[in-house]
Amino acid sequence: STPPPTPVSPRPAASARAFARPTEHLVLAARALRTALTADGPEARETAVADARRVIWSGRPHTAWAAVAAARVLTLADDTATALDHLQRIVADSAEREELWAESHAASVRALVLxxxxxxxxAAEAASAASRLADAEGATGGNPLATIALARALVARGDLDRAQEALRRIDGRRLEDCFWAHHHHLTALALVERGRGRPEQALRLLERCGTSLEAAGVGNPVFTLWWLHSTELLMLLDRPGEAAQRAEHGQELAERWLTPRSMGLGLLARSMVAGPSDRVELLTESARVLARSSDRHAHALAELHLGTELLRRSDRGAHPRLRTALATAARCGLGSVADQARRALRSAADRHAPAVLSQAERPVAELAAAGKSNRAIADTLCLTARTVEYHLTNVYRKLGVTGRAGLTKWFAAHPSQPASARALGDAS
Known part of the structure; x- marks a missing residue:
C-alpha cells in the first residue's frame, strides 16, 4: 500500500533511514513516476514528490534510471531547480565512472527539463552535448531523446529548418516502445508542422499523442502539453466548440495536478476560447500565476497574448505586457515569441505614438530627431530653452525612448510620420 505523503522539505539529515533493500530505490522511483504520470487525485503530487525526494536523498548509490526518474517527477511538479541540480550531478557522476549511456541519458532529460x-x-546546448555522447558511445541511430529535445528547442528559438533536419535523423525509427521519446517526438513533429503553416497536419499528430497518452492512463497536464497546443490549433481552424471542450479537458487535468504551471496553462487555454468580456481577465490571471512557475516560455506566451489583446482594444496597458514578453523571450532564447512581441510593439507604436504627441511637442521632437540642439530648436520655434527641455522630457516618456539617439531611431522606424524635421532643419 502507498504510505501517507511526507511533507516536501529540504534534504534530510544524513542520519535518515537508509533503504532496507538495495532495490527499494528502484521500486520507489517507479512508483513516484507512475503516480506523477497518472495524476489520479489532488494528493497525487505530494505523494509523488515525497517518493522522488526519498530516492534523491537516500544516501545510497542507485541506477541512473531511478535517479533520472526522480528528477522527472520533480520537473512535472514544477521543482525545476532541484531537478536540474540533481541531473547535473548524475551527468558528472556518470562521466566520472565512464558510463556513456547513463551520462547521455541524464543529459537528454536535462535538456527536456530546460x-x-x-x-x-x-536546452539546445544540453541536447547537442547528449547527442555527442551517444555518438561517442557508438549507439545505433544515436540518442532519439536528445535529438527530439534539440528539435523542440530549435522550434522554440524559431529555427524550423534545423529542427526539421534534426527530426529527419530519427525517421523510420520505431519509438512506440520508448514512452518518453514517442510522445515528445509526436509533439515535436506537430510543432514543426504548425510553424510551417500546416495546422491540420499538426492537429492530427497532437490528437494521436493525446489518444496514446489516454490509452496509457496518463493524465498529467504538463506532460507534452498536447491539449494546450491542440486548443490553439482548433481555434485557428475555426472549430471553437471542439476547442472549448479541449480547454475544459485541460482545466480538469490541471485541477488533478495542482502546480502554478498547470493552473496557469489551464487559464491560458481557457482564454483562447473565451469571449471578449472574459479574455483579458483570464489572461491577466494566467500571466500572474505563470510568473510564479518555472516555465518562462508559458509566462512569456501569456504576457504576449495579454499584450496583443490589450492592443486590440487600444489599451495603453499593452506596452508593458509586450515588453515583459519580449524581455523574457529574449533572455531565454525563445526567438518565436520574441519576434511576435517585437511585431506587436511596432504595431502599438504605429497605432498610438503619433496621437500622443501634442501639437506643441511634435515639431520639437522632429527637430531633436534631426540632431538640432535645444538652443537651435528654441530659436527656430520661437520658444525658450526651458520650454524645449520640458517638451522633450514629455516626448521621451511618451515614446519610450532615451535621448536624441532613441528619438532618431524611432522616427527612422516610422517613415509614415511627418518629415518636417528635415525641412525645418534645412530652413534653419
Missing part, C-alpha cells in the same frame, strides 16, 4: 522551463538556448 525546455520545460523555457530556457531554449541552454
Amino acid at each position: 525546455l520545460d522551463a523555457g530556457r531554449a538556448t541552454e
Whole structure:
C-alpha cells in the first residue's frame, strides 16, 4: 500500500533511514513516476514528490534510471531547480565512472527539463552535448531523446529548418516502445508542422499523442502539453466548440495536478476560447500565476497574448505586457515569441505614438530627431530653452525612448510620420 505523503522539505539529515533493500530505490522511483504520470487525485503530487525526494536523498548509490526518474517527477511538479541540480550531478557522476549511456541519458532529460522551463538556448546546448555522447558511445541511430529535445528547442528559438533536419535523423525509427521519446517526438513533429503553416497536419499528430497518452492512463497536464497546443490549433481552424471542450479537458487535468504551471496553462487555454468580456481577465490571471512557475516560455506566451489583446482594444496597458514578453523571450532564447512581441510593439507604436504627441511637442521632437540642439530648436520655434527641455522630457516618456539617439531611431522606424524635421532643419 502507498504510505501517507511526507511533507516536501529540504534534504534530510544524513542520519535518515537508509533503504532496507538495495532495490527499494528502484521500486520507489517507479512508483513516484507512475503516480506523477497518472495524476489520479489532488494528493497525487505530494505523494509523488515525497517518493522522488526519498530516492534523491537516500544516501545510497542507485541506477541512473531511478535517479533520472526522480528528477522527472520533480520537473512535472514544477521543482525545476532541484531537478536540474540533481541531473547535473548524475551527468558528472556518470562521466566520472565512464558510463556513456547513463551520462547521455541524464543529459537528454536535462535538456527536456530546460525546455520545460523555457530556457531554449541552454536546452539546445544540453541536447547537442547528449547527442555527442551517444555518438561517442557508438549507439545505433544515436540518442532519439536528445535529438527530439534539440528539435523542440530549435522550434522554440524559431529555427524550423534545423529542427526539421534534426527530426529527419530519427525517421523510420520505431519509438512506440520508448514512452518518453514517442510522445515528445509526436509533439515535436506537430510543432514543426504548425510553424510551417500546416495546422491540420499538426492537429492530427497532437490528437494521436493525446489518444496514446489516454490509452496509457496518463493524465498529467504538463506532460507534452498536447491539449494546450491542440486548443490553439482548433481555434485557428475555426472549430471553437471542439476547442472549448479541449480547454475544459485541460482545466480538469490541471485541477488533478495542482502546480502554478498547470493552473496557469489551464487559464491560458481557457482564454483562447473565451469571449471578449472574459479574455483579458483570464489572461491577466494566467500571466500572474505563470510568473510564479518555472516555465518562462508559458509566462512569456501569456504576457504576449495579454499584450496583443490589450492592443486590440487600444489599451495603453499593452506596452508593458509586450515588453515583459519580449524581455523574457529574449533572455531565454525563445526567438518565436520574441519576434511576435517585437511585431506587436511596432504595431502599438504605429497605432498610438503619433496621437500622443501634442501639437506643441511634435515639431520639437522632429527637430531633436534631426540632431538640432535645444538652443537651435528654441530659436527656430520661437520658444525658450526651458520650454524645449520640458517638451522633450514629455516626448521621451511618451515614446519610450532615451535621448536624441532613441528619438532618431524611432522616427527612422516610422517613415509614415511627418518629415518636417528635415525641412525645418534645412530652413534653419
